[in-house]
Amino acid sequence: MEQETNRVEAFSDGVFAIVVTILVLELKVPEGQGSELWHGLLEQWPHYAAYVVSFLIIGVMWVNHHTIFSHLKRVDRPLLFLNLLVLMVVSVIPYTTNILAEHLMDGDSAKVAAVLYSGWTVVYALAFLAFWWYVTQVGHLFHETVDKEGARATRLRFGLGAIAYPLTVVLSFFSAPLTLVAHFLIALYYAANQIPIPLVVEEERLESASDLRK
Numbered sequence: 001m002e003q004e005t006n007r008v009e010a011f012s013d014g015v016f017a018i019v020v021t022i023l024v025l026e027l028k029v030p031e032g033q034g035s036e037l038w039h040g041l042l043e044q045w046p047h048y049a050a051y052v053v054s055f056l057i058i059g060v061m062w063v064n065h066h067t068i069f070s071h072l073k074r075v076d077r078p079l080l081f082l083n084l085l086v087l088m089v090v091s092v093i094p095y096t097t098n099i100l101a102e103h104l105m106d107g108d109s110a111k112v113a114a115v116l117y118s119g120w121t122v123v124y125a126l127a128f129l130a131f132w133w134y135v136t137q138v139g140h141l142f143h144e145t146v147d148k149e150g151a152r153a154t155r156l157r158f159g160l161g162a163i164a165y166p167l168t169v170v171l172s173f174f175s176a177p178l179t180l181v182a183h184f185l186i187a188l189y190y191a192a193n194q195i196p197i198p199l200v201v202e203e204e205r206l207e208s209a210s211d212l213r214k
Contacts, residue, residue: 008083009069015087016062022094023051023058026101046104053180054097056187057121061090061128063191068135071151071197073143082131089124096120104176114172114179121165121183129155129162145199154197 027047030040065086075083096117103113135141136155139148164186172179 004075005069005072008075008080009066012065012069012083012087013062015091016058016065019091019094020055020058023054023097026094026098027051047101049180050097050101050104053184053187054093056191057183058090058093060187060190061086061124064128067197068132071143071146072135072141074141076141078134079131079141082127082134086124086127086131089120089127092120093124100176100180104180110176111173114176115169118165118168118172118179118183122162122169125162125165146197147199151197 027044030037030044100113100117103109106113133155136148136152139146139151142148142151168179168182168186171182
């Protein structure tokens, strides 16, 4: 079963790698030469901004995903499907990113694009929350070193994205550029404040093992 967790994580890493590669492929080479090329490059600033924000969001997703799997000793069928759900949602991010980049400064179209972008982050937050909720519900997939009760207690903080991202949907109706900035700040927060999965203190683990032998 440990080999199965490695297979699932390797497959997931491949999907994350493809997604971030697609992100950069959306950056087009502008036409023109000399000063016209500089002008064309500067005109594409919405694409650069959207790329940086989405890359950071996906990067934080990957770090959280890797952290969870490093504490799992096995997987089961429901977890496989929940993992596929997370990957399906992640794979759509380049599409929503490109739409937002193309229409970031287009008035009403910008609001529509920002709502789509923000709305999809809500979907992702809920998918990842469902994934984590299942993992911590019983704790049967964790390594013995994981404090299952402590991991269960992180659900609320883990689900803050399900609260923060809907607020960006509301902001989308007022300003698409500010919405992109809000997503950048949320991603920075999660990057700087990773949620640790608590471990059982060594003495407690040995005591539990002793109880089992009895």
